[in-house]
Amino acid sequence: xxxxxxxxxxxxxxxxxxxxxxxxxxxxxxxxxxxxxxxxxxxxxxxxxxxxxxxxxxxxxxxxxxxxxxxxxxxxxxxxxxxxxxxxxxxxxxxxxxxxxxxxxxxxxxxxxxxxxxxxxxxxxxxxxxxxxxxxxxxxxxxxxxxxxxxxxxxxxxxxxxxxxxxxxxxxxxxxxxxxxxxxxxxxxxxxxxxxxxxxxxxxxxxxxxxxxxxxxxxxxxxxxxxxxxxxxxxxxxxxxxxxxxxxxxxxxxxxxxxxxxxxxxxxxxxxxxxxxxxxxxxxxxxxxxxxxxxxxxxxxxxxxxxxxxxxxxxxxxxxxxxxxxxxxxxxxxxxxxxxxxxxxxxxxxxxxxxxxxxxxxxxxxxxxxxxxxxxxxxxxxxxxxxxxxxxxxxxxxxxxxxxxxxxxxxxxxxxxxxxxxxxxxxxxxxxxxxxxxxxxxxxxxxxxxxxxxxxxxxxxxxxxxxxxxxxxxxxxxxxxxxxxxxxxxxxxxxxxxxxxxxxxxxxxxxxxxxxxxxxxxxxxxxxxxxxxx
Amino acid sequence: xxxxxxxxxxxxxxxxxxxxxxxxxxxxxxxxxxxxxxxxxxxxxxxxxxxxxxxxxxxxxxxxxxxxxxxxxxxxxxxxxxxxxxxxxxxxxxxxxxxxxxxxxxxxxxxxxxxxxxxxxxxxxxxxxxxxxxxxxxxxxxxxxxxxxxxxxxxxxxxxxxxxxxxxxxxxxxxxxxxxxxxxxxxxxxxxxxxxxxxxxxxxxxxxxxxxxxxxxxxxxxxxxxxxxxxxxxxxxxxxxxxxxxxxxx
Ligand SMILES: Cc1cc2nc3c(=O)[nH]c(=O)nc-3n(C[C@H](O)[C@H](O)[C@H](O)COP(=O)(O)OP(=O)(O)OC[C@H]3O[C@@H](n4cnc5c(N)ncnc54)[C@H](O)[C@@H]3O)c2cc1C
Ligand code: SF4
Numbered sequence: 001x002x003x004x005x006x007x008x009x010x011x012x013x014x015x016x017x018x019x020x021x022x023x024x025x026x027x028x029x030x031x032x033x034x035x036x037x038x039x040x041x042x043x044x045x046x047x048x049x050x051x052x053x054x055x056x057x058x059x060x061x062x063x064x065x066x067x068x069x070x071x072x073x074x075x076x077x078x079x080x081x082x083x084x085x086x087x088x089x090x091x092x093x094x095x096x097x098x099x100x101x102x103x104x105x106x107x108x109x110x111x112x113x114x115x116x117x118x119x120x121x122x123x124x125x126x127x128x129x130x131x132x133x134x135x136x137x138x139x140x141x142x143x144x145x146x147x148x149x150x151x152x153x154x155x156x157x158x159x160x161x162x163x164x165x166x167x168x169x170x171x172x173x174x175x176x177x178x179x180x181x182x183x184x185x186x187x188x189x190x191x192x193x194x195x196x197x198x199x200x201x202x203x204x205x206x207x208x209x210x211x212x213x214x215x216x217x218x219x220x221x222x223x224x225x226x227x228x229x230x231x232x233x234x235x236x237x238x239x240x241x242x243x244x245x246x247x248x249x250x251x252x253x254x255x256x257x258x259x260x261x262x263x264x265x266x267x268x269x270x271x272x273x274x275x276x277x278x279x280x281x282x283x284x285x286x287x288x289x290x291x292x293x294x295x296x297x298x299x300x301x302x303x304x305x306x307x308x309x310x311x312x313x314x315x316x317x318x319x320x321x322x323x324x325x326x327x328x329x330x331x332x333x334x335x336x337x338x339x340x341x342x343x344x345x346x347x348x349x350x351x352x353x354x355x356x357x358x359x360x361x362x363x364x365x366x367x368x369x370x371x372x373x374x375x376x377x378x379x380x381x382x383x384x385x386x387x388x389x390x391x392x393x394x395x396x397x398x399x400x401x402x403x404x405x406x407x408x409x410x411x412x413x414x415x416x417x418x419x420x421x422x423x424x425x426x427x428x429x430x431x432x433x434x435x436x437x438x439x440x441x442x443x444x445x446x447x448x449x450x451x452x453x454x455x456x457x458x459x460x461x462x463x464x465x466x467x468x469x470x471x472x473x474x475x476x477x478x479x480x481x482x483x484x485x486x487x488x489x490x491x492x493x494x495x496x497x498x499x500x501x502x503x504x505x506x507x508x509x510x511x512x513x514x515x516x517x518x519x520x521x522x523x524x525x526x527x528x529x530x531x532x533x534x
Numbered sequence: 535x536x537x538x539x540x541x542x543x544x545x546x547x548x549x550x551x552x553x554x555x556x557x558x559x560x561x562x563x564x565x566x567x568x569x570x571x572x573x574x575x576x577x578x579x580x581x582x583x584x585x586x587x588x589x590x591x592x593x594x595x596x597x598x599x600x601x602x603x604x605x606x607x608x609x610x611x612x613x614x615x616x617x618x619x620x621x622x623x624x625x626x627x628x629x630x631x632x633x634x635x636x637x638x639x640x641x642x643x644x645x646x647x648x649x650x651x652x653x654x655x656x657x658x659x660x661x662x663x664x665x666x667x668x669x670x671x672x673x674x675x676x677x678x679x680x681x682x683x684x685x686x687x688x689x690x691x692x693x694x695x696x697x698x699x700x701x702x703x704x705x706x707x708x709x710x711x712x713x714x715x716x717x718x719x720x721x722x723x724x725x726x727x728x729x730x731x732x733x734x735x736x737x738x739x740x741x742x743x744x745x746x747x748x749x750x751x752x753x754x755x756x757x758x759x760x761x762x763x764x765x766x767x768x769x770x771x772x773x774x775x776x777x778x779x780x781x782x783x784x
Contacts, residue, residue, distance in 0.1 A: 005723050043546075044566055073563065112564050127729075132722055154719040167719045215555065250555065292552065445566075447548045530548055533564040 005170040009037040009127075011347060012148055012174035014134045014187060016040035017049055018110065018333050019319020020180030021117040022063055022340030028124040030348035036126045037172065038118075039151070041133035041505075043526040045118040048505055049182075050211055050297040050534040051110035051333065052243050052255065054078060054102050054226055059337035064120060072116035074109040074533060076247050078102040079224030086232040091281045094230075098394060099328040099372065102226050107245045107253070109213075109533040110333060133522035134187050137194075137315075138171055146314035148173035149187060154524050157451050175351045177315040178343055180336075183300045184507040186520055188321040197308035197317075202406040204302040204323055205376075207240070208508045210273045210481055211255030211296070211534055212443070216289035223248045233275040235422050236383040238262045239376075242276050243330070244285075251292070252285060253534075257299060257330065260409040260479075260512050261380060264421040265472040269508075270296075270437055270481045271425045278430045286432055293532040294434070294443040296481040296506040301327050301376055304369040306406050310339075310360055311353040318343045326368060327376040328390070338365050371397055377404035410514050416473045437483040441502045445530040446482070448501040448523050455523035456484065456498050456509065463515055464496040472514055479512050504529045535589045535682075535704070537580045538644040539614065540635055541596045542570040543605045544655040557753045559625075560655075569605040572650025576710045578717040579680065580648055581613045588682050589646075591615050595638050597631050599623055603733055611720045611728035619735045622745070630738070630745045632664035637741040639669070644705065646687070651676050651709040662709035672702035675709040 011027060013020045016038050024038050042048035060067050081103075083096045118128050135152035139145060151169035156162055179188045183206065192198050225246040234240050239259030246252055256273035277286060300323040307324070310317045318339045325332030339360060346356045360366060378389030393400070414421070427436075434440040448455075458464070464487070468474055474496075476485040482502040487494050505528045510520040545551060545560065546568040552561045569577075583589045594609040596602040597620040606617040620634050639647050647669075652659035666673035674689035678697070681688045682704075691698045692711050738745055766772045776782045 005721070007723055007726070047566055109564070115564075127726070129722060129725060131720075151722060165716055165718055167721060170722050172722075215552075218555075290552075443550070445548050445550060530546065530566045532549070532566075 004168055007170055007172050009172065009174045010034040010351065011036045011176050011178060012172050013038040013178045013180055014149060015180035015182060015185065015321070016045045016118055016128060016130065017114060017180055017182050017319060017336060018117070019182075019321070019336035019340040020178065021114060021121050022059070022337040023178050023180060023318055023344045024121045024126040025063060025117070025124055026341045026344030027347060028121070028126055030344060032125065037174070038121065038126060038128045039132045039134060039172070040128075040130045041522055041525060042130055042528065043530060044115065044130050045128065046111035046113075046115040047130075047530045048528050049111040049114050050209065050295045050531060052211070052245060052253065052330065053108050053110045053333060054105050054245060054331065055108050055110075055113070056105050056331060056334040059334050059341065063337060063341055072108060072113040074107075074112050074247065076107040076223050078105045078107060078226050080222070080226065082225065082227045084227070084229050086229050086276075086279055088232050089280065091229075091279075097328070097390070100228060107224070107226065107247060109253070111531050111534050131526040133525045135169065135522045137177070137187050137191055138173065140314075144313060146177050146191065146312060148177055152522050152524060156453060158453060160453055163451070176347055176353065178318055179315060179321045180318050180340065181321045183298045183320040183323075184510060184520075185321045186522060188317060189510075191312060191315065192308050195312040197312060200309070201307055202302060202305045203408040204300065204306045204308070205406045205409050206260045206511050207257045207299045207301050208260055208269050208479070208481065208506065209255055209257045209297050209299045210270060210294075211253065212294040213292040213533055214252045214254065214286055214289045215292055216250050216252055216286060218250055220285055221246045221250050221252060229276075230383065232279065233272050233423065233425065234258070237421050238264070238267065239379040239383070239386065240272070244282070252289075254282070259301065259379065260298070260508065261407070261412045262422075263412050263414045265413045265416055265475045266420055266478065267422040268425070268478040270440070271427065274427065274430060274432075275425045277432050283432060291433055291443045293445070293534050294440055295504050295529050295531050295534055296508070298507040298511060299330075300325050300332070302406050303327060303373050303376060304366065305373055305403055307369070310357040313353055316343050316353055316356050324365065324369065326372060328372045335365055335368075338363075373398060374400070374402065374404045377406055380407070409511055410516055413472055413475065413514050415471050437481060438502070441482045441504065444482070444504045445532075446502060446504050446528055447530065448503065448527040450501050452524055454498050454500045455521045456500050456503065457519040457521055458496065458498070459517045459519065460515075461496050463517060465494050468515065469494075476509055476513060476518065479508055481506060481508065485509070535583070535646060536591050536593070536642065536644040537583065537589050537646045537648055538635070538639045538642060539573070539576050539580050539592060539594045539609070540647070540649040540661065541573045541577070541594050541605050541609055542650070542653045542655075543567050543596065543598050543602045544570045544653055547571060547654055553754050553756045557755060559754050567601065567604075569608055570650050570653045570655075572652060572654070572710060572712070574717040575712065575714050576648040576650050577609045577612055577614060578715045579710060581718070582715065583682065584613070593618060593638075593642055593644070595620065595635060597622060597626060597634050606733055607725075607728050608720060610731045611725040612718060613724070616731055617733035619733050620741065621735055621737055624745070626745055627749055628658050628660040629664055629748060630743060632661050632668055633743040634738060634741050635661070636665050636668050637743055639665075646704060647707045649707065649709045651711050662707050666707040669705075669707065672706045673708070674700045674702050674706065676711040677708050678711045678713040680708065680714070
């Protein structure tokens with residue numbers, strides 16, 4: 001349509017996470033004259049951000065030198081690191097791996113930190129608009145250069161017809177577009193495919209992270225304690241573990257991360273997390289408390305060998321939209337901040353894409369990822385091999401002349417006909433909330449107008465009832481942490497039902513679906529979870 | 535006609551309310567805040583009146599902390615002309631809010647004050663009535679339909695017994711109910727324009743209002759959790775259980 005409103009900026013940043021906001025702030029610091037705009041699909045900045053999170057503070061020292069005098073609302077210095085191995089009833093303390101040494105780091109809420117960063121950005125003159133989702137990239141006439149993004153329409157009904165109050169989305173154009181959508185960004189995914197940015201690297205791999213923030217009875221919490229576990233309730237073929245960070249004001253942030261290269265189609269990540277919480281040593285901390293907020297988000301795990309090219313005509317990829325997380329540390333915030341600052345320094349010289357990829361690959365961030373490149377892939381051969389391999393890689397500091405390769409997560413599922421790998425979890429003995437996935441969605445405060453097109457597009461629902469049922473028994477009904485996918489029987493016929501209003505935008509389905517027929521697209525702006533301090 | 539619309543920043547209706555551990559109030563830290571939904575309807579109504587050519591200027595007012603300006607900006611992006619922010623950091627009572635609204639209404643010489651029927655945070659449902667009383671002007675509360683004809687407004691009110699139709703002389707105070715209209719989405723270009731519209735910041739002293747302390751809050755408690763139910767097999771068992779709880783006579 002030709003009468004669509006068009007808004008122009010010098011630089012448009014998609015996503016107000018650490019990567020996007022660092023890009024914006026640095027750019028304004030260096031070039032006050034540039035018009036810089038940041039959009040985010042969440043209703044407010046940070047409402048759809050979910051992270052651990054222990055943060056390395058150095059990049060913030062560089063970006064905002066006085067930040068410690070005007071800190072974000074949740075900032076707890078790490079005082080103690082603990083690492084243990086769980087069995088069903090016991091806990092074995094293990095030496096803390098050097099990558100997990102958090103001396104000098106802070107426990108934060110990344111959501112709250114981003115809301116705080118957004119204030120700093122606005123003060124620097126950045127225009128930030130939460131509530132607007134980038135639905136697709138825009139190209140020049142020749143179709144070989146990104147010129148901005150289209151904002152999704154508002155007020156379309158389920159069948160795709162305009163409702164009363166329909167509002168056509170605007171086009172935002174910019175000389176340079178910076179994609180900071182985080183892990184598995186939908187616009188980034190389209191652009192990586194279009195420009196073949198991943199042609200020369202391994203496939204990207206991911207994990208699913210689930211998290212809850214608890215308010216527990218007074219006196220139990222030791223603020224500043226950082227705990228990680230391996231082992232139970234996962235079987236040794238599945239990569240993953242827990243994190244538990246003790247905050248001030250009797251709050252505990254805890255979660256579970258599981259590699260999406262898990263092989264058992266019957267495996268249920270959400271159940272594993274809930275099972276973990278009911279371990280005697282964890283339950284004792286939580287019992288009698290309440291959940292403040294909970295949610296889930298995919299986490300990028302491919303490392304440097306899966307890193308796509310970070311530039312294309314008209315656009316850059318920063319933060320986890322590119323995939324820069326350091327897996328052994330489970331930290332991506334410092335990398336996201338750094339890559340954003342680097343993008344800004346590059347753009348401040350000239351508004352061009354050319355040269356950013358090279359700049360980043362020559363940086364200390366790339367060296368950091370190179371050093372740990374073989375640790376995560378070692379776990380493809382199981383936990384014990386992975387641990388031994390990790391020890392070797394740590395001692396040799398990644399200098400061995402080899403790079404283990406990554407394989408697509410969606411190809412890792414075994415058929416249901418093969419024996420089960422993961423244990424069956426007994427949920428009846430669990431006493432902590434939430435009872436099930438629906439109860440958990442309630443704590444995510446997720447909200448989608450039900451009368452809008454389903455934003456989870458399944459391109460061939462026939463496969464669901466034929467091949468998928470037979471080969472994998474519909475794993476989408478189990479890997480989705482929000483119970484969005486259900487196989488329901490109506491009039492004797494089984495069909496896929498998509499409860500899209502429950503979606504917490506974690507992107508797991510887009511990644512793990514074995515036939516790659518699920519496409520996560522942006523719903524109406526503001527829709528989705530409303531996390532509190534995750 | 536000049537319209538003044540009142541706006542309150544409240545915890546968003548989707549958010550699960552949590553009481554602070556010390557019982558001094560509810561948690562708002564890190565919580566999504568929005569414009570009170572009834573106030574959004576009031577803003578929408580003012581815009582529709584203006585679009586019909588029956589109003590020349592819409593002023594929006596919010597009384598509250600610095601962040602209340604976000605909600606004023608939203609109203610300006612929807613289409614209001616300018617904003618007044620009465621900056622107060624502490625919680626204020628409906629009576630204080632009413633005095634502040636009236637003070638601005640009088641100095642601006644407005645013909646109509648449109649307010650939400652209640653704020654969803656404290657559910658007081660008092661401000662519109664108090665403003666009308668202090669102003670000594672007519673009021674129509676819980677309006678679900680409005681029509682204007684030469685200096686008068688006809689309001690359809692939702693009352694327990696059904697619908698009631700009132701005709702009141704302007705200037706007047708009207709509080710709006712849910713079914714009056716469906717507020718519009720905010721457009722991105724309008725959001726950008728709203729950044730350039732003016733918001734006058736005032737204090738209660740500027741308006742000659744003293745913040746009263748007529749109500750003292752003793753504490754805030756979450757409702758008791760519901761007890762788990764039990765299953766009974768027979769009617770006799772049911773009667774026995776009810777008797778044991780003193781719910782039916784022996
Ligand atoms: C469970 C878990 C635990 C973690 N723990 C830690 C930790 O302890 N320490 C650490 O340093 N890192 C940790 N990480 C990693 C860290 O959170 C990420 O590396 C970091 O958030 C990446 O930042 P980003 O800015 O690239 O993306 P994000 O933080 O994901 O931000 C992306 C933003 O873009 C918005 N967006 C996405 N798509 C669109 C669109 N199409 N239109 C508009 N807006 C859009 C989103 O709403 C979001 O606000 C953890 C991650 C997970 C999942
Ligand atoms: S539908 Fe997909 S993106 Fe949404 S919560 Fe489920 S797995 Fe995550």
